[in-house]
Amino acid sequence: MFPITIENIFIDYSRGWCMVSDDPEDSIDDREQYDVTTWEERTRLDHLAVRASGFIGRWWVFLAAVIAILFAAHPLGAVGTELVQYPWLGGVMVLSLVGGLLIVWYIRRINPTTVSRKALVVTFLLGGAFAGIAILVEGSLQSIIDHIPLIGTALTLLLVVGPVEELVKWAAVRLYAFERSSFRTALDGALYGAAAGLGFAALESSEYIARAVAQGSASDPALSLAVGGAIGRVPAVPLHVFLTALAGYYLGLAKANPESYAPIVIKGLLIAAVLHGIYDTLVTYLPGVVGLVVAVVYVGGIGLLLYKKLSRYQQQAPSDGSPAPTTAGS
Template sequence: MRTLRLRFSQNRLHTTLQAGFRTGKYMPASSDDSSVDTHGVTTWEPRTLGDRLSVSLHETLASNWRVVVVALAALVLLGQFFVAFGLFATDPFLAVFSAVSVIPALLLVWYIRRQDVDPEPVGTLAVTFVLGGLLASFAALVNTAAGTVFRQIPFIGSILLFFLIVGPGEELVKWLAIRLYAYDRSEFDAVVDGAMYGAAAGLGFASIENVIYITQNALTAIQNEGPVLAATVPTTVARSLAGPGHVLYSAFAGYYLGLAKFNEEHYGPLVVKGIAVAALLHATYNSLSTVLPQVLPMSGLTTFAFIVLWDGALTVVLIRKLRQYRDVVDEHGTASARPQAASTDD
């Protein structure tokens, strides 16, 4: 009997509380009740110096986040290039080698630009190129830190690094180089413009990456008292072959960003798809370049042939997309057909 009374009392209390919450009887005091200070409990407003500084900082970051990102990237890059600048001063040929290593990627960008119905202005492409180079500093930091961890994993450590860190990270920062500036410009008025700006971002990224690799090899040779020229020539050749890949991967990501811009209802999925496609291609290439020489007898000629075939196949796919767009515009004869130039089924 006592147990039944206790259960009855609990049920009655529960019912009473529910009714009280529904009617507002047991709700906390509102901010309109001057007798109760709810600041920091259920309400908030800037009162102290720290509060006002927080508001000012938030407003500054919200309105100038692009400037903040670029400034941070520039500072990181300056720190990474501190040694490189010194090497360029003492050995100017390193700067020449760095410039030469970018020529194949630059030619590919030129070829892609020729496919555009309405070529993008050089100024906007140049800004995107610079942003791609600046943001490469973030990827370099992450890759270096993650590499020390993943390479401790036997057999598959490098492959995991490529698919989980290097591919997604590098393609994300190149995508960001487009999004920071070119995306909001009036010149970005067609789906395929994204591919062009992606190519420019990839060229900027490849330029900085080539400088880092070439100067690092030169510095190692100097520290080991070896011939600097003999150390940098093979690196220059290798980097010149790697550069076009950066252009192609980010061109694909940029293409899907352009598709997303003119299909706003599918913006998020298209952006994710573009970065994922670029990252997958990037990581697959890196993995094959690492694994194939370990399992097959690869000479310099076969390595060159592999890279040409890989980049050539991707170039064919990309150019096919751009020409499909051009055919649609030619058929309709107006720029208004641009947003319908590509399908999300691609």
């Protein structure tokens, strides 16, 4: 008989959950290797782990979106409050996105491959939902860095706002669209990236316009406040779309060249984050109309950079839409 010890009680209690199969067809060698150097589904705990992984695999995008929406509850609430009072604000908010919509349409038009409309819509929605995460992270870090004398604001824009926003927009692409079979090339990545950037810009722009109306005085017409807010978003919306399209381009290039995945992805994120931080710094420190003009020219330059990269890709990509050689995105 075995002595009654804590160890034996535990083994007896967990026998049905963790004990290796007693199937006589299993060789002794297999039983010795199981859960040491090999693994297969044998015990109840194994069955539970397999089912849990299957559930997470099917629903993790939905769960991530729900969590992100919870973070975005405050800006969504602010937008909803103003829309209830001024329903026409919805039209102004949509008009502020026209530039970004045209960019997405253009990239879709030049893409020879067939992409999933569902994946585009999901990526757009994830981009908007993840904006709430960016707002929370930026607010937390900004309260610390802004206290640095003279350069605190610039450091926040360059080291926090740019990197955080580009990372969450990139995550909106990586989380869902990247895993779809329709995501094959750098051009696919640029398209899905543009969709994520547009989603992010949609929430940010709507919240910005709603706040402009809410903070206005009673004597200021709501329409003029809304239009003023929308004008301020003219360069910002294309900026988000261009930058995430660039990061998405490199993500697509990385998928086509998996042996260099990490360096390619990091390069794309660094380019997007640095360009974003410079833009925010310029519009923050340059006054009024001057800042707006500089912002438009700067964003136009980024658009030209993206256009040249996509054109170069088109020239080198195979006619069947399969991934182009690595040199196309260097």
